[in-house]
Amino acid sequence: MITIPYLTxxxxxxxxxLIFAFGHLRDFFRRFLDWWLTSNLQGxxxxxxxxxxxxxxxxxxxxxxxxxxxxxxxxxxxxDVVERxxxxxxKTLKRTTKTSRCLNLGSYNYLGFGSLDxxxxxxxxxxxxxxxxxxxxxxxxxxxxxxxxxxxECVTRFVGKPAAVVFGMGYATNSAIIPVLIGKGGLII
Numbered sequence: 001m002i003t004i005p006y007l008t009x010x011x012x013x014x015x016x017x018l019i020f021a022f023g024h025l026r027d028f029f030r031r032f033l034d035w036w037l038t039s040n041l042q043g044x045x046x047x048x049x050x051x052x053x054x055x056x057x058x059x060x061x062x063x064x065x066x067x068x069x070x071x072x073x074x075x076x077x078x079x080d081v082v083e084r085x086x087x088x089x090x091k092t093l094k095r096t097t098k099t100s101r102c103l104n105l106g107s108y109n110y111l112g113f114g115s116l117d118x119x120x121x122x123x124x125x126x127x128x129x130x131x132x133x134x135x136x137x138x139x140x141x142x143x144x145x146x147x148x149x150x151x152x153e154c155v156t157r158f159v160g161k162p163a164a165v166v167f168g169m170g171y172a173t174n175s176a177i178i179p180v181l182i183g184k185g186g187l188i189i
Contacts, residue, residue, distance in 0.1 A: 076115035
């Protein structure tokens, strides 16, 4: 079991609590100032009621430059991320012309199969002509093809077991199929 050092946990919770407390303090003064200074929006209903947008206003704006990063290249194994800057404490982010070359660890295309390359792309196009795109779907939807049987036979020989079953990557495999195949304490390789 992985344990977090005590000092790290305490400082993280303390920082979170401090930001939370200062956020509520800022909201208190904002409500007081809004009540004190009559707004030109009197008679209109507020867009958000209560604390519906508290997280966005007080937490997310401080760290939003870390998320939703625009890219300026194909989503390959390596891609170009557009650099941004802010002059108003991250309320708005402005794009620059500079980019950073980054390793793609945050998408399902981490192997780079979703981009063009001179080896994979022609073979993918040929296989689509022969087997169609339904080969990637569930066998319940599209049936079993010779490619499924060939791949399972190859995996069977590779792992040295009497049989193997291959699934496309997806949530349904983890949530619906695996619990049927194996119980608690089992191992799937």
